[in-house]
Amino acid sequence: MxxxxxxxxxxxxxxxxxxxxxxxxxxxxxxxxxxxxxxxxxxxxxxxxxxxxxxxxxxxxxxxxxxxxxxxxxxxxxxxxxxxxxxxxxxxxxxxxxxISRLRETEAMIDSYSDMVDRRTRELEREKTQVEKLLLNIMPRSVYEEYMTFGSVAPRLFEPVSVLMLDFVDFTRMAAAGDPNVTVAELNDIFTAFDRISELHGCERIKTVGDCYMAVTGLPHPTSDHAVSAARAAAKMIRYLKRRNQTHEHTWTARIGIATGSVVGSVVGVQKYIYDVFGPAVNMAARLQAQSEPMEITICASMRDSVLDEFDISPARVVPLRGFGETEIAQMSEPGVNRRVA
CATH class of the missing domain: 3.30.450.20 (PAS domain)
Structure with missing residues (x-):
């Protein structure tokens, strides 16, 4: 045709x-x-x-x-x-x-690249979230936001605040005598519970050093009831340990010291940095913790009036504290709980 x-x-x-x-x-x-x-x-x-x-x-x-x-x-x-x-x-x-083979191959390459970009974006988002969680574990959110915005954190004076210092009795002996995996796992459980208690009472956990736990109230946002908040958190930590010891093989006992005063907060370090606080209240809390008996809370005299309505306070006694000289201290306990009387 x-x-x-x-x-x-x-x-x-x-x-x-x-x-x-x-x-x-x-x-x-x-x-x-x-x-x-x-x-x-x-x-x-x-x-x-x-x-x-x-x-x-x-x-x-x-x-x-x-x-x-x-x-x-x-x-x-x-x-x-x-x-x-x-x-x-x-x-x-x-x-x-x-x-249209080349066209489809190009489209497939673009789709593959797009999938790769999406996957990488999701990975970066996950990494960013993990980094944020990590940083929020070592510094308050306001400090984290300042660090992410400006790349540095200006030292700040916080006054007044209350510093809670907790340390376990005979932890070194316990760690050496027992299974280290079990000891660390139990310590992690206890510190996790302390974090929940601190958050409930407006305490900002600053750091843990070995078996030492430190938290501050009145930071980064000032609050008028910082002393009461710290006292409530400390009392609940002691109560938690007592209940825990009734159902667990290992007995954990702690000493707590609480001091009010001023601190300076800042990020310390360049490569391995942490958020830390320094000042008279931190040193005082450490000295008071050392003055406590097991499962006892020792406070500075300036806290008496703030917590007297909610807690039993022993008569004040004067003891020499390194760096502070002769200092009035007292023991604090919940009403009806036996405490040492000076």
Whole structure:
């Protein structure tokens, strides 16, 4: 059949695959080399391969479809489209194919890169969250925000505050005599409970050093009831240890000292940095803790009036404290709890 309106040479030279099929019989009337290279079963004079026929079916009026074919061990993606034509009263279907393999490969690379970027973004978000949790474990949130904003933290004077210092009795002996894994696991459980108690009463846990636990009230935000808050937290820590000792094999006893005064807070270190506080109240709390008997809370005299309404306070006694000289101290306990009387 002669197709006067189509140049055979033009069809053979273009990179688009062309296949002309008689609509009624499905016989291939003409195709160019490009189409034949893609589909070796498409032969002029033969019925169009059933696989291709199914692929585009009644393509006229439909959207293009994609088919995959293998050419020299390489899989190509061919986009097929078709439209009807009429020649000398014969209805024809002209099938056009375009090799979109590179386009799909590029899209796949872009999708892969996008997935990689999304995955990396999620990983960075997780790392950021972990870093934030870690930093919030060693510094107050306001200090963390200042550090993230400016890259440094200016030392600040906080006054007045109350410093709670807790230390366990015979911890060194316990750690040496028992299984270190068990000892550390129990210490971690206890400190976790102390953190909850501190948070409940507005105490900011500053650090733990071995078996020593230090928290401060009135920092970073000033509060008028800092002494009472520290006293409540200390009493609840002692109460927690007593209850715990009733159900656990190992007995944990602690000494607590609470002092009011001023402290300076700042981030210390460059590579391995921590948030720490320094000042008279910190030193006083450490000295008072050393004056306590096991499961006892010792306070400075300036705290008496603040906590007298909620706790029993022993008569004040004067003791020499290193760095402070002769100092008035007292023991504090919850009402009805036995305490040492000077």
């Amino acid at each position: 002669q197709l006067q309106d189509i140049s055979s040479r033009l069809i053979q030279s273009i990179s688009v695959g062309i296949c002309i099929v008689e609509a009624e019989t499905g016989v291939i009337i003409s195709q160019n080399d490009t189409f034949g290279t893609w589909f070796d079963t498409a032969v002029t004079g033969q019925v169009l391969d059933i696989g291709l026929a199914v692929a585009f079916g009644e393509l006229p009026g439909r959207k293009p479809v994609e088919v995959r074919t293998k050419v020299k061990r390489r899989t190509l993606v061919i986009e097929l489209s078709a439209h009807e034509a009429l020649h000398n009263g014969t209805r024809l279907i002209v099938v056009e194919g375009q090799n």
